[in-house]
Amino acid sequence: MRKLLIAGYLFIALAVVFSYTVDLPEQIFVSQGRLISVLGENVIEDSEICAVNVQIPSVNGLRDRPFEQFLNSTIEGEISQYRSEIEELARKAFEESKTSEWPFRTFDVYVVYSAYLSDGILSIDMVFSEFTGGAHPNASRRTYNIDLEKSRLVALHNILGSKKTEEKLNGLIKEEISARDDLWPEYFEGVTSDQGFYLKGGRLCIYFQPYEIGPWAVGMPEFCFSLEELLGN
Numbered sequence: 001m002r003k004l005l006i007a008g009y010l011f012i013a014l015a016v017v018f019s020y021t022v023d024l025p026e027q028i029f030v031s032q033g034r035l036i037s038v039l040g041e042n043v044i045e046d047s048e049i050c051a052v053n054v055q056i057p058s059v060n061g062l063r064d065r066p067f068e069q070f071l072n073s074t075i076e077g078e079i080s081q082y083r084s085e086i087e088e089l090a091r092k093a094f095e096e097s098k099t100s101e102w103p104f105r106t107f108d109v110y111v112v113y114s115a116y117l118s119d120g121i122l123s124i125d126m127v128f129s130e131f132t133g134g135a136h137p138n139a140s141r142r143t144y145n146i147d148l149e150k151s152r153l154v155a156l157h158n159i160l161g162s163k164k165t166e167e168k169l170n171g172l173i174k175e176e177i178s179a180r181d182d183l184w185p186e187y188f189e190g191v192t193s194d195q196g197f198y199l200k201g202g203r204l205c206i207y208f209q210p211y212e213i214g215p216w217a218v219g220m221p222e223f224c225f226s227l228e229e230l231l232g233n
Contacts, residue, residue, distance in 0.1 A: 018044075019044070020045075021042065021044070022041065022044065023039075024039070026038070029115075031148045032149065036061040036062065037059075037061055038057055039057070039060060040055050040056060040057045040058065041055070041058075042054070042055050043056065048106065049107065050086065050108070051106055051108045052083060052109050053109070054079055054109065054110065055111055055112050056075070056076055056111075057115065057124055057126075062146075062151050063151050068151070071146065071153075075144060078142070082128055086130045087109065089107065090106075090132070093132070105131075107131060107132050108131040109130045110127075110129040110130065110137075111126060111128050112126070112127050116201075118199040118200050118202055118203070118227075119199055119202065119227060120149055121148070121159070121199045122145070123200065126142050127139060127140075136216060139210055139220070141196055141207055142196070143196055143198045156197050157193070159197070160230075160231075165230065168230065169191060169225070169230060170190045170191060172225055182217070183214040184213050184214055187212065187213045188213050199227065200224075202226065203225060204230060205223070205225075206222060206225075207222035207223075208221050
């Protein structure tokens, strides 16, 4: 039994080269006289099968503490699940490589976030990226938009307020997509109920996932518009 334990410790020592966590700079926002902070930690771990570099944000100072706890737990859980899924894929691929003619290439899992405050909305904007073999990494973008006054998550339709404004936004996006020769205008049929967006500096920014309206080379296209002009008559 002792030999098995020693062998297990040696395997862990060999598999994990290093692992540490770094506190990220605190971001401070002021909303209606209230201080809202976004703290973050950067978890870095390198091993022979999967390199991990994930940033985990935490929002503090909301009026509704139970909602704050729910929000932070949800974000952390989503990142943790994403990391676990990629690490499990890496373990399986590593084992399969032992009986395969193809050499194993270390997997990567990466998460980075940005935080913005505009028009009473705090946006936690996150990019998830992983390399699991193939010609290039895979990536996706996810954003939590928080109404600070009401302590709730908001969707795009909450920001736009009416079907008329949504149609106006669709027209503007369609126009910008059509003006570019590296995107696929026919793929855009209008913003969706779960459309990715964030607010920054008084502007509403709409973004799309890779391959949604264009090839991988264009990344995750986004289009920003003045919120005041968009909501005006």
